[in-house]
Amino acid sequence: MHKLKLLFHYYKSLLRFNLPFSLLASLTGFMFPNQVLTGMLNGFSLSLLTGGFILALYLFEQRYSNQYYFYYNKSLSKIYLITAAYSMNVLLVLLLFVLKLYLYAAQIGS
Secondary structure (H helix, E strand, O other), X not given: OHHHHHHHHHHHHHHHHHHHHHHHHHHHHHHXXXXXXXXXHHHHHHHHHOHHHHHHHHHHHHHHOOHHHHXXXXXXXXXXXXXXXXXXXXXXXXXXXXXXXXXXXXXXXX
């Protein structure tokens, strides 16, 4: 349970960098006027898994690189932290995909 709390703390630290960039990237959904909301969800999801995540890792490394020693002393390796954080992003994107399917069904129904 203690490791899960530490992992969640690391994920929140990465999310501080990832969310603003991903939200900015989601604005590309405005290029498709008939599907703005689903386009924004696509842009957000794609950025959350690719560029936003890489940028968050880079900024965390530049700003808080000494914190990896703390996690390592608690027996959490850097590779484990990164893969677990990416897995959490994948779960979040899967939830967004279900939301997008619901939106598609609502558009077809109306």
